[in-house]
Amino acid sequence: MSLKHGDRVRLANSSGCVVVEVRESKRDEPGGLAFMVNSPWSNALVPSDTGGRGIPEFKNITAKISLTKDEITTLESLIAR
Template sequence: MGFGQFLAAPEVKLKIVTYRDIFQDSAKVASLFGEDYEKLSAVIRLDPKDISKLAIKEGDTLVLKNGSGKVVVKARNSGYEKPHTGTAYMVNSPWSNVLVPEDAGGTGVPEFKDFEVLASSAKGAKVTGIREII
């Protein structure tokens, strides 16, 4: 038993921007419930500094939560050269849609491109399955 077991996992507030991806879309057409679709969809792309703040490695699972919902996804390095600390990217999918705020601010259009979540390590937890979402 070490002292570290009593410390809470670091939480980082992130602004999420969603985007479309042709490879993920192709996997969805092949099988909405397929392994390829999940691997390409249940992912958050982070700045290396955010990965470090969360005390995780690329490929680890993260819990993302806000007032709209909660999901477990895989963390990946965004690969962008320009720093974007505090901003993360998720492909438009059932996993990101769980987190989109219901309140459209009177516009009728949900905020797919600009919403916040709290992210923390899921310590090896399994990615939220699509059957749990839909």
């Protein structure tokens, strides 16, 4: 998938889905890598299962990514979930 700055993508997994805007890294990153800072948008994709540890797994979250023309997910809609 060829993504460019400003594209909208839908990120979805069994925990939720969000639509966000692609921003190109200013660093030289390897292709095929996506990174999302900790935020309400990334938290929507964090599984609730803690594996008995009591702490959700905030890193290495797997999600499907697809181009979309849908509106970007608002903070208000995330809070209302």
